[in-house]
Amino acid sequence: MGAQLHGTQTFDNAKRAEIKFSEEAMKTVQTIISHYPESKIKSALLPVLHVAQAEFNGWLSPEVMDYVASVLKIKPIEVFEVASFYTMYNLKPVGKCVLEVCQTSSCWLNGAEDIVKYIEKKLNIKVGETSGDGMFTLKVAECLGSCGTAPMLQCGASFHENLTYEKVDKLLADYKADGKLRSYTDLDYKNTL
Numbered sequence: 265m266g267a268q269l270h271g272t273q274t275f276d277n278a279k280r281a282e283i284k285f286s287e288e289a290m291k292t293v294q295t296i297i298s299h300y301p302e303s304k305i306k307s308a309l310l311p312v313l314h315v316a317q318a319e320f321n322g323w324l325s326p327e328v329m330d331y332v333a334s335v336l337k338i339k340p341i342e343v344f345e346v347a348s349f350y351t352m353y354n355l356k357p358v359g360k361c362v363l364e365v366c367q368t369s370s371c372w373l374n375g376a377e378d379i380v381k382y383i384e385k386k387l388n389i390k391v392g393e394t395s396g397d398g399m400f401t402l403k404v405a406e407c408l409g410s411c412g413t414a415p416m417l418q419c420g421a422s423f424h425e426n427l428t429y430e431k432v433d434k435l436l437a438d439y440k441a442d443g444k445l446r447s448y449t450d451l452d453y454k455n456t457l
């Protein structure tokens with residue numbers, strides 16, 4: 265059993281004991297950490313959380329955040345404060361593919377609202393929900409910096425631009441056929457370190 269945390273999640277000591285980066289993920293984390301002086305290790309938190317999210321099923325449970333805190337030798341609350349501030353970190357279970365549809369001006373003017381409704385109908389979910397097969401979670405996002413190719417959505421490290429219903433059909437079918445978890449570290453992350 266664990267203690268109630270932040271109203272929605274509980275901390276499970278047994279689960280926490282099982283959490284550990286794979287050898288490859290730990291190597292990536294160590295490389296990230298090596299870029300910062302020891303006294304500024306907290307600066308490695310954002311990229312390390314991306315690695316953690318990719319490693320542990322696409323979301324950051326209280327136990328994963330506690331583990332990240334122990335790796336960086338900082339307080340768990342410092343991890344939670346950062347993870348809960350940025351929308352790219354998921355604090356509850358999500359589907360393998362998190363679809364983030366931009367809803368800011370350019371995308372909105374070019375039909376983002378209709379794209380959201382189309383995806384909702386197609387997957388039989390609402391924004392914030394996950395499809396029954398566990399493949400897709402639908403989110404909306406603020407400007408993702410691709411205003412010239414509106415409307416667009418992001419899934420992991422991939423942008424899907426100039427969206428039409430046909431393009432949405434294809435990308436959902438492709439992701440489903442592929443069946444893999446998509447994360448922000450999908451680009452050749454190691455080459456950016």
Ligand code: FES
Pocket residue numbers: 366367368369370371372406407408409410411412414416
């Ligand atoms: S308004 Fe959608 S990417 Fe900028």
